[in-house]
Amino acid sequence: MTKNKLLRMDNVLIVVDDLEAMKAFFLRLGFEMEGETTVGGPPVDRLISLQNVRATLVFMRTPDGHGRIELDKFHTPRAIRIGPEKAAVNELGIRRIMMAIEGLDAMVADLLAHGAELVGEVVQYENTYRLAYIRGPEGIIVGLSEQLK
Template sequence: MTNNKLLRMDNVLIVVDNLEAVKAFFLQLGFELEGETTVEGSSVDRLIGLQNVRATLVFMRTPDGHGRIELDKFYTPDALRTGPEKAPVNELGIRRIMFAVDDIDDVVARLLAHGAELVGEVVQFGDTNRLAYIRGPEGIIVGLSEQLK
């Protein structure tokens, strides 16, 4: 048995149709743009097991530099939706990504002003934290957590 260890989580991939809307949502949330590129060719095809891939990738990071997301817009082959766009929180699979914020009311208000919607309500748990689930473009759910002092 080897002593190899997991080093870190590099990013979470979100495949999107409206790249600009989703990118704007995450910028409004507070992410910073790291870069954007288009990929295609046989090495990409072999890596992801599809043929004739052409996609734009957008890399974004949290302000502390530790959390990253990758947004992918596929031009070929077409991206597939297998379930409803507004899947409920209890649908199997990855349903949300949680982010720590310093002022949940401000972040919720900013996101709602840009077309996002609350999934439920902003809820306080004892005197430790406040949480909210926000649905953004294409049904993407993010969780927000504010630790109370």
């Protein structure tokens, strides 16, 4: 009898409209490109239960190689937005991706200088972490966490 076993989380999918802006945002955060491809055809249609799919996929990873994201730009059928672009942090669903970083103040300043928004304030949690939530292109929220020494 085979025992089921989780090996790892491979990636998080983010459907985007402006692929270049999102790619630039994650590169600025420190992600590295793994690859880019276009997919479509009957196997993709069957997998995701849509018809006539054609999408560009961008694969990115964190510098340590353990965290990955997949940015998908749907050409057909077009992506749809159900809720507001700038969802509140307490809205149901996936609201943010947390990144462990060094140099929180410099990272926040750099992202703000390139069009991102600070969601609330940079805060210190006890004597363990400094944290910030940043809203990037298309309303995505990333959490930045710097461990205090």
